[in-house]
Amino acid sequence: MIEEFYDSGRIREYIQRGKRIIGTFCSYTPEEIIHAAGLVPVRLFGETVDIMNAYSYIPNWLCYYSKRTFEEGLIGNYDFLDGFVFLTSDDTNQLMYSIWKKNIKVEYSYMLQFPFSVDGTSKNFFTKVLEKFKRSLEDHYSVDITDKDLKDSIEVYNRYRSLLKELYKYRFYTPPKISGSDVLKINLAGYSMLKEEFNDKIEEYINKLSDEEGLPDKPRLYVTGIPIYDPLVFEMIESCGFTIVFDDLCNGSRNFDFEINETISNPIEAIAEGYLLKPTCGTCSRQKSLAIDERLSYINERLKTLNPDGIVIIGDKGCELCAFSQVELRKELAKIKPVLYLEIDFPLAKEQHRTRIEAFLESLS
Amino acid sequence: MQKQKINLLGFGKLFGPTYKRHLERQNELLEKKRPCGWFFGYHPSELNYVFDIVNIFPEQYSAYCASRGDSPRMIDDYYSMGYGPFLCDYFKCSVAAIDKPELATKPLMPRPDFTVDHHSICFGHRDMAEIHARMYGVKRYSLAFPYIRKEDIGSFDDITKITEWMDKDLLEYTIQVLRDFVTFLEEVTGEDFDDDKFKSVMKVSEETSRYFIEIFKLFMSKPTPGSQIDLANYPFIGFFVHGSKYGLDYVKNCYELIKERVNKKEGVVPEEKFRLMTHGIMPWHTLSLYNYLEESGATFPLNPYAHCSAVLHDSTKPFESLARRVSTFCNVEHELMLDALIKKAKDADLDGAILFENTGCRIVSGVMRPIKKALYEELGIPSLIVEAPQCDLRAMPPERMKTQFDAFIESLR
Ligand code: SF4
Ligand code: SF4
Numbered sequence: 001m002i003e004e005f006y007d008s009g010r011i012r013e014y015i016q017r018g019k020r021i022i023g024t025f026c027s028y029t030p031e032e033i034i035h036a037a038g039l040v041p042v043r044l045f046g047e048t049v050d051i052m053n054a055y056s057y058i059p060n061w062l063c064y065y066s067k068r069t070f071e072e073g074l075i076g077n078y079d080f081l082d083g084f085v086f087l088t089s090d091d092t093n094q095l096m097y098s099i100w101k102k103n104i105k106v107e108y109s110y111m112l113q114f115p116f117s118v119d120g121t122s123k124n125f126f127t128k129v130l131e132k133f134k135r136s137l138e139d140h141y142s143v144d145i146t147d148k149d150l151k152d153s154i155e156v157y158n159r160y161r162s163l164l165k166e167l168y169k170y171r172f173y174t175p176p177k178i179s180g181s182d183v184l185k186i187n188l189a190g191y192s193m194l195k196e197e198f199n200d201k202i203e204e205y206i207n208k209l210s211d212e213e214g215l216p217d218k219p220r221l222y223v224t225g226i227p228i229y230d231p232l233v234f235e236m237i238e239s240c241g242f243t244i245v246f247d248d249l250c251n252g253s254r255n256f257d258f259e260i261n262e263t264i265s266n267p268i269e270a271i272a273e274g275y276l277l278k279p280t281c282g283t284c285s286r287q288k289s290l291a292i293d294e295r296l297s298y299i300n301e302r303l304k305t306l307n308p309d310g311i312v313i314i315g316d317k318g319c320e321l322c323a324f325s326q327v328e329l330r331k332e333l334a335k336i337k338p339v340l341y342l343e344i345d346f347p348l349a350k351e352q353h354r355t356r357i358e359a360f361l362e363s364l365s
Numbered sequence: 366m367q368k369q370k371i372n373l374l375g376f377g378k379l380f381g382p383t384y385k386r387h388l389e390r391q392n393e394l395l396e397k398k399r400p401c402g403w404f405f406g407y408h409p410s411e412l413n414y415v416f417d418i419v420n421i422f423p424e425q426y427s428a429y430c431a432s433r434g435d436s437p438r439m440i441d442d443y444y445s446m447g448y449g450p451f452l453c454d455y456f457k458c459s460v461a462a463i464d465k466p467e468l469a470t471k472p473l474m475p476r477p478d479f480t481v482d483h484h485s486i487c488f489g490h491r492d493m494a495e496i497h498a499r500m501y502g503v504k505r506y507s508l509a510f511p512y513i514r515k516e517d518i519g520s521f522d523d524i525t526k527i528t529e530w531m532d533k534d535l536l537e538y539t540i541q542v543l544r545d546f547v548t549f550l551e552e553v554t555g556e557d558f559d560d561d562k563f564k565s566v567m568k569v570s571e572e573t574s575r576y577f578i579e580i581f582k583l584f585m586s587k588p589t590p591g592s593q594i595d596l597a598n599y600p601f602i603g604f605f606v607h608g609s610k611y612g613l614d615y616v617k618n619c620y621e622l623i624k625e626r627v628n629k630k631e632g633v634v635p636e637e638k639f640r641l642m643t644h645g646i647m648p649w650h651t652l653s654l655y656n657y658l659e660e661s662g663a664t665f666p667l668n669p670y671a672h673c674s675a676v677l678h679d680s681t682k683p684f685e686s687l688a689r690r691v692s693t694f695c696n697v698e699h700e701l702m703l704d705a706l707i708k709k710a711k712d713a714d715l716d717g718a719i720l721f722e723n724t725g726c727r728i729v730s731g732v733m734r735p736i737k738k739a740l741y742e743e744l745g746i747p748s749l750i751v752e753a754p755q756c757d758l759r760a761m762p763p764e765r766m767k768t769q770f771d772a773f774i775e776s777l778r
Binding site for chain 2: 121321
């Protein structure tokens with residue numbers, strides 16, 4: 001069933017249907033606007049492990065995600081892209097926008113200004129930024145994006161987010177009805193699908209899931225940290241005897257645990273507000289509060305409800321957000337639950353990680 | 366190779382008394398129990414002079430630790446706290462100074478009442494301000510200035526930062542961010558904003574910016590009149606104390622020295638053999654590396670990193686002018702930056718470039734390969750990229766760097 005979500009030919013099929021594909025890189029990207037323009041937003045994963053070309057352009061100590069996506073761009077694996085949209089979400093993304101623009105040939109590229117601080121001033125500004133982005137898509141693709149188009153896309157994406165929330169709940173059962181690895185796979189598949197198609201599929205899947213028997217009961221983990229675009233990481237953790245009952249990764253719950261207010265009359269303003277207020281990645285925070293505290297309070301709330309046996313923080317030396325926050329996260333979370341910090345890079349040093357995960361499992365018993 | 370004698374302009378000698386005045390101001394304000402802020406990045410320093418805030422700069426402090434030889438043991442402490450290798454040395458040193466003050470260079474930074482970040486130079490500033498605020502349990506104020514893209518300004522001049530245009534929404538937003546910050550400072554000090562004082566500080570700032578610009582233009586003369594050692598304090602003045610009387614006096618005096626030198630057509634060394642650009646954060650631990658090259662006749666008329674300190678002000682429009690300055694040009698879309706840089710490289714009549722890649726700093730390191738490529742493709746100028754974290758000489762020992770410099774200079778002959 002999970003396999004049904006995966007269809008490597010889907011993107012080509014969209015192109016055959018006359019759709020254009022826009023690559024995105026960050027969970028703060030307001031895909032609703034791209035979708036409303038009749039385009040297909042696709043989050044890029046960077047599947048290649050061998051970096052052969054990228055280091056002629058960028059330092060080799062950047063995050064695995066930027067290296068892998070760029071390498072794929074260089075070797076032509078993204079030749080299906082008509083364009084890409086970056087956000088100023090961190091130094092790496094700011095840098096990579098210029099590097100991509102210069103070296104990966106596409107028809108359309110755009111950098112969205114993200115204001116980081118949540119207050120009235122930044123909300124007004126972000127609304128204007130998104131209005132300009134909408135105009136840029138309209139001009140480039142000769143389309144008219146009406147308020148109705150935007151509202152329809154908001155509805156599709158709100159449904160997408162609430163279905164993913166629903167799917168995540170099946171991990172909370174005792175025993176869980178679905179593993180963390182399977183949820184991640186579905187989640188990843190959704191990134192390259194038109195959300196209306198994904199929504200129908202996942203709804204059907206959830207209906208079936210409710211009748212399924214539970215999985216064998218195993219110690220339960222909460223996972224946080226860097227974005228994971230490779231199911232191998234979750235499979236490795238779960239194969240050591242755990243079930244991952246929740247993850248708040250950038251491509252996990254932080255991607256869907258919010259909604260756009262459909263009652264706000266200006267849909268662009270609604271989108272701006274929705275994305276500014278979504279669970280923080282450690283970038284955005286309310287003025288006078290700290291992003292790390294906002295993240296911790298998000299995690300704590302979920303820990304209270306889920307009561308997992310332990311927490312795994314997945315890190316990447318090259319990810320600046322992780323590099324800055326991981327010490328405080330480790331320290332604070334260890335006050336609540338046992339914590340394992342797993343620093344990964346690719347190719348994955350599986351055996352080495354397995355030893356640590358198994359030792360962690362033992363320490364819990 | 367015959368070593369030439371370096372004839373410094375003497376900016377460094379002028380800096381001592383300037384810094385003393387800065388510290389005196391700080392101490393006076395601390396005695397009066399004025400609020401103390403730790404500032405990260407290119408904040409609107411003028412406002413500190415309007416509100417009499419004690420202004421502390423962890424980056425400058427970290428550079429100071431490196432120049433005193435204390436940074437390696439501080440960086441070791443940083444690692445023992447659990448942090449990884451790929452964050453910038455400024456964070457490594459400043460966080461260690463809080464963790465283990467006994468290891469850190471004295472005098473230590475006074476305890477902050479709040480921290481302020483500004484992330485249009487780098488996102489790291491935001492994280493640093495956040496972590497430092499958390500360690501001290503104080504407020505962090507975030508100046509969410511925008512990142513500049515090509516469509517926002519068209520193009521800009523590398524020295525004056527005059528732009529072709531500036532997007533109206535962007536400018537209005539930046540001004541509003543500044544006004545919100547003024548409200549924050551009013552809360553912190555319990556005092557109303559003094560508009561007249563602001564205007565007079567901005568006049569000082571405008572004058573300072575004009576001297577900066579003239580100095581950088583004169584620096585590009587032939588032969589190159591000064592050494593990079595002369596410029597080493599410019600980021601301090603330009604980034605941190607812009608708007609202070611002592612900052613203005615400093616650049617004014619520097620201007621007199623360089624003007625005289627250029628009028629006499631004298632260079633920093635008797636025989637200039639190569640004219641090089643240098644970019645990237647200076648290796649604060651061993652600034653004498655510049656002298657090593659200068660002694661061999663390789664001079665540096667162009668340093669875009671130092672140019673970040675200069676932005677032409679217009680004190681008749683104080684908020685707008687400040688908004689333009691804080692919309693920093695140190696980190697903009699590459700296409701914009703490369704256009705501006707290539708124009709100046711042409712004017713400077715360069716033979717080559719030495720580019721410092723500062724491990725852990727994504728902004729500076731990420732731009733070096735594109736610069737190298739652009740200089741070569743557009744002007745046929747070769748570059749050497751040296752990986753050199755700014756405060757940790759162990760990552761690239763100076764002797765190894767010298768070997769790379771020698772090979773590069775040899776290739777220019
Ligand atoms: S958040 Fe981390 S993983 Fe994502 S682009 Fe930035 S540095 Fe890379
Ligand atoms: S060195 Fe780089 S990362 Fe560090 S504060 Fe400066 S710009 Fe930011």
